[in-house]
Amino acid sequence: xxxxxxxxxxxxxxxxxxxxxxxxxxxxxxxxxxxxxxxxxxxxxxxxxxxxxxxxxxxxxxxxxxxxxxxxxxxxxxxxxxxxxxxxxxxxxxxxxxxxxxxxxxxxxxxxxxxxxxxxxxxx
Numbered sequence: 001x002x003x004x005x006x007x008x009x010x011x012x013x014x015x016x017x018x019x020x021x022x023x024x025x026x027x028x029x030x031x032x033x034x035x036x037x038x039x040x041x042x043x044x045x046x047x048x049x050x051x052x053x054x055x056x057x058x059x060x061x062x063x064x065x066x067x068x069x070x071x072x073x074x075x076x077x078x079x080x081x082x083x084x085x086x087x088x089x090x091x092x093x094x095x096x097x098x099x100x101x102x103x104x105x106x107x108x109x110x111x112x113x114x115x116x117x118x119x120x121x122x123x124x
Contacts, residue, residue, distance in 0.1 A: 001026050001027060001113070002024050002025065002026035002027050002029070002032065002048055002098050002113045003024065003025045003026050003113070004022055004023070004024050004096050004097070004098060004113055004115035004116040004118065005022065005023050005024075005096065005115055005116070006020060006021065006022045006094065006096050006115040006117060007020070007022075007023070007118060007121045008020040008021050008024055008118060009094060009118030009120045010119075010121070011118070011121045011122075011123065012086055012097060012120075012121070012122055012123070013040070013122070013123050014016050014086060014087055014088055014095070014122055014123065014124050015085060015086065016022050016073045016086050016122070017082070017083060017084045017085075017086065018083045018086065018120060019080060019081070019082050019083070020080065020083065020094055020096075020118060021078055021079075021080055021117045022036075022078060022079045022080070022096030022115055023076075023077060023078050024077045024078065024079070024098065025077065025116060029074055029077040030054070030074040031051040031053065031100060032053065032098040032099060032100060032112075032113075033050060033051070033052060033053055033098070033099045033100075033101055033102065033103070033104075033105055034050065034051050034070075034072060034079040034096060034097070034098055034099075034107065035047055035049060035050040035051070035096070035097045035098075035099065035106070035111060036048050036049045036050075036068075036070060036079075036081045036094060036095070036096055036097075037094070037095045037096075037097060037108065038090075038092035038093065038095070038120075039092055039093050039095070039117075040088045040089075040091060040092040040093075043092075045095065045108055046059045046061065047061060047106045047107065047108070048063065048064045048068065049061070049064060049068055049070040049081060050059065050070065050104060050106060051070045051071065051072050051079065052102070052104075054074075055071065055072045055074070057104070058070050058071075058084075059104055059106075061106075062084075064090075065085075067083065067084050067085045068081060068082065068083050068084070069081070069082040069084075070082075072115075079096055081094065081096075082121070084088040086120075087122060088122045088123065088124045089122075090120060090122050091120060091121050091122050092118065092119075092120060093118065093119050093120075094117060094118050094119075094120050095115055095116075095117045096114075096115045097111035097112075097113065097115070098111060098112060098113040098114075099112055100112050
């Protein structure tokens with residue numbers, strides 16, 4: 001089992017940047033494909049970014065591609081989400097998640113463990 005704790009959320013103006021972190025504890029972090037999801041009020045929790053176990057492979061939803069960057073540091077058991085050029089529509093609770101798989105996984109049901117979420121609010 002792995003425990004995930006997100007941090008780094010907050011309030012930022014449109015066009016600004018934030019960096020989210022997700023610290024993992026428990027089983028070997030490098031065994032997990034990691035992903036970031038977000039959930040806006042009244043909407044579904046959507047996948048936005050994923051990264052392979054080694055960090056060599058990254059993939060993004062179209063809504064964030066070119067603006068967000070996912071990365072990981074297996075020595076620190078941490079995955080990051082660098083968010084640039086933020087827009088009001090990026091406002092949501094952001095969750096990191098871990099999947100015990102080598103596949104590219106982009107749906108909620110593919111992930112085994114979840115953090116508690118961190119709020120990101122982008123003002124116009």
